[in-house]
Amino acid sequence: MFRIIGLAIALVCFAASPSAAAGPDAWWDDIQREGFSVGLGGNVGAMVSVKDFETSVTTVESGTAGGLVLRGGYRLPKWLGADLHFEWMNSDVDQRGVDPSIDIEADWITFTGDIKLILPRWANSEFFLTVGPGLMSMDGTTDYATRFGGGIDVYFTRSVGITLGAAYVMPIGALKKLDYAVGEAVLFYRF
Numbered sequence: 001m002f003r004i005i006g007l008a009i010a011l012v013c014f015a016a017s018p019s020a021a022a023g024p025d026a027w028w029d030d031i032q033r034e035g036f037s038v039g040l041g042g043n044v045g046a047m048v049s050v051k052d053f054e055t056s057v058t059t060v061e062s063g064t065a066g067g068l069v070l071r072g073g074y075r076l077p078k079w080l081g082a083d084l085h086f087e088w089m090n091s092d093v094d095q096r097g098v099d100p101s102i103d104i105e106a107d108w109i110t111f112t113g114d115i116k117l118i119l120p121r122w123a124n125s126e127f128f129l130t131v132g133p134g135l136m137s138m139d140g141t142t143d144y145a146t147r148f149g150g151g152i153d154v155y156f157t158r159s160v161g162i163t164l165g166a167a168y169v170m171p172i173g174a175l176k177k178l179d180y181a182v183g184e185a186v187l188f189y190r191f
Contacts (some may be wrong), residue, residue: 030158031126032078037190039071039163045089045182047167064110065091069184070164073116081116085132087169088180090122108138108178110169112147118136125154136171136178151184159190 044066067089075081087110112134119127129150136145151165163186170179 006046012063020086031121031124031155031190032067033075034077035191037073037074037075037157038072039069039073039186039188041069041071041184041186043067043069043087043089043182043184045142045180047091047180049177049179065180066090067076069186071186071188075190076117079118079152081118081128083114083116083132085110085112085114085134087111087184089180089182090143106138108136110136110145110147113147114147124156125152136169136175138178138189140151141174143171143175145169145171147174153188160188161190162187 022038044064046064046182053092060080067087070086071083073083078191088107089110090107112132114130116128118131127150131149132147134145134147137143147167147168149167151163153161153163155161165183165186166181166183168179168181
């Protein structure tokens, strides 16, 4: 997973350089067009307050987690967009109060509807900020959550690119101690 993210960062550094965007390609001026997009990628993250989370049987501690990201969105003209963001993550969990030799895994799913504020373009890239409400589910418990994030969309062609982003997800209610920070690399296609 870390090798894939390293390769993605290297590609972005090359593609985002001003020299890579130089030339007669008119599609650079077309990336602000209105339309749908889809994306698929991976993520790496860690829970922030999980040490204080108690299930019905024990207290859990989580290390680094990784998983899958699916996104579908719509770009409005110029500076605004909207995304449906699905995230699945898996992590090893240590249980205090139970046999420490038992190693189990925890899965959590987050689904949010994000508003995307697109910042001014740089070369073949656009920086953005996002915020969106949604749901988070773990261990059979589901509650509301909000995603706060940002990143960069780097275009390789007028329709294909990669998103490098980071976010903080803050659940409330029964899952309020399971807030987490996450980074993602998502390959996208714009129609």
